[in-house]
Amino acid sequence: MLGKLRKSMAKLPCPQSTCLSPHQVESETVHGANLASSQVVECDVCIEENEVCKCGHVRSMENGNDVDQQAGTDSSFHLAVLNMSGMLIGLGQLSTPYALENGGWASVLLLVGVGVICAYSSHLLGKCLERNPKSQSYADIGEHAFGRKGRVLVATFIYLEIFMALVSYTISLHDNLITVFAGARLKLPWAKLSTSQLITVIAVLIALPSLWLRDLSSISFLSSGGILMSLTIFTSVVCTAIFGGVKTNHSIPVLHVKNIPAVSGLYIFSYTGHIVFPNLYKAMKDPSKFTKVSVVSFAAVTALYTALAFLGAKLFGPQVSPQITLSLPQHHFVTKIALWATVLTPMTKYALEFAPFAIQLEHNLPNSLSSRTKLIIRGCVVN
Numbered sequence: 001m002l003g004k005l006r007k008s009m010a011k012l013p014c015p016q017s018t019c020l021s022p023h024q025v026e027s028e029t030v031h032g033a034n035l036a037s038s039q040v041v042e043c044d045v046c047i048e049e050n051e052v053c054k055c056g057h058v059r060s061m062e063n064g065n066d067v068d069q070q071a072g073t074d075s076s077f078h079l080a081v082l083n084m085s086g087m088l089i090g091l092g093q094l095s096t097p098y099a100l101e102n103g104g105w106a107s108v109l110l111l112v113g114v115g116v117i118c119a120y121s122s123h124l125l126g127k128c129l130e131r132n133p134k135s136q137s138y139a140d141i142g143e144h145a146f147g148r149k150g151r152v153l154v155a156t157f158i159y160l161e162i163f164m165a166l167v168s169y170t171i172s173l174h175d176n177l178i179t180v181f182a183g184a185r186l187k188l189p190w191a192k193l194s195t196s197q198l199i200t201v202i203a204v205l206i207a208l209p210s211l212w213l214r215d216l217s218s219i220s221f222l223s224s225g226g227i228l229m230s231l232t233i234f235t236s237v238v239c240t241a242i243f244g245g246v247k248t249n250h251s252i253p254v255l256h257v258k259n260i261p262a263v264s265g266l267y268i269f270s271y272t273g274h275i276v277f278p279n280l281y282k283a284m285k286d287p288s289k290f291t292k293v294s295v296v297s298f299a300a301v302t303a304l305y306t307a308l309a310f311l312g313a314k315l316f317g318p319q320v321s322p323q324i325t326l327s328l329p330q331h332h333f334v335t336k337i338a339l340w341a342t343v344l345t346p347m348t349k350y351a352l353e354f355a356p357f358a359i360q361l362e363h364n365l366p367n368s369l370s371s372r373t374k375l376i377i378r379g380c381v382v383n
Contacts, residue, residue: 084297086223087352089230092270094323096305097312103263104255111267118271119298126290137278165353169346174200176343210351226348229341236338250317
């Protein structure tokens with residue numbers, strides 16, 4: 001009886017909208033599994049603190065991999081390369097001809113080697129941040145590796161590095177402004193400052209508003225400006241070789257071993273900029289490309305440094321100055337352009353160098369404060 005009932009029910013018509021074939025059932029099951037695997041859940045930080053997730057972090061499961069993403073990250077690959085290259089290229093390029101002349105042409109292997117080591121350390125930094133998505137800075141990595149003491153020690157060195165870098169930029173700005181405004185006289189009756197000091201203060205005040213920019217995407221134009229200034233300096237040296245009447249007929253010694261310690265310091269200074277790399281990583285849309293960004297940036301910067309080093313050493317030989325712009329013929333128009341580019345370069349570095357401290361400062365401020373209040377606090381700290 002029951003068997004006949006089953007056969008009769010099997011012969012009933014089945015609407016297409018509700019009847020599923022075995023293949024359709026299998027497809028719907030796979031589709032449901034895919035939806036479940038891509039479901040967004042709260043981040044580990046908020047789960048551990050038993051709070052509602054409001055930090056903007058989401059975790060998604062894609063193809064079995066746990067991916068941590070931060071809302072608002074909008075730095076593309078090209079923008080990341082621009083920011084990293086802009087941070088690396090700086091005043092260090094001015095000393096590469098002097099370093100090559102004193103170390104010998106074989107010391108260029110040291111320049112390339114330092115670049116490779118720095119690029120690899122950037123790759124390792126990306127791996128550390130990838131394995132521990134909660135880490136936002138070197139201080140977080142220090143705490144993860146060595147505990148609370150490691151965080152305090154790393155943070156101390158980081159803030160000292162920021163302070164000393166800003167001071168070095170200001171000193172370089174002062175030295176080059178003296179050359180640009182040679183013979184100028186500026187006095188204020190209520191300020192006991194020399195002309196060069198007043199001009200430096202004015203230049204720093206002009207660069208000060210750039211420190212209030214909130215993220216690396218906003219200050220990418222400064223990276224473009226820094227790269228443009230560096231290319232301007234390089235072009236000025238090339239124009240001097242072509243049109244300036246200076247011949248590239250000086251021979252470069254093979255190697256001066258006794259000068260290698262001093263030369264290595266100049267080469268290492270040329271690659272400073274790692275302090276902002278964690279922020280670059282966190283700002284990227286696709287952090288998995290951070291290693292590629294590092295390779296492209298360091299390769300481009302190393303190529304520019306090497307070309308400028310050989311060109312400057314061949315042009316001026318033993319008479320090359322520690323800053324290549326000071327060796328250029330002072331009466332040439334391109335020299336004045338190069339000097340102005342040297343003045344503007346430090347002004348484009350303030351915001352990039354200050355960015356890690358500013359981001360950490362805002363992160364530690366209470367969430368109840370408005371963006372305008374945080375901006376004011378940030379400006380007061382800068383001042």
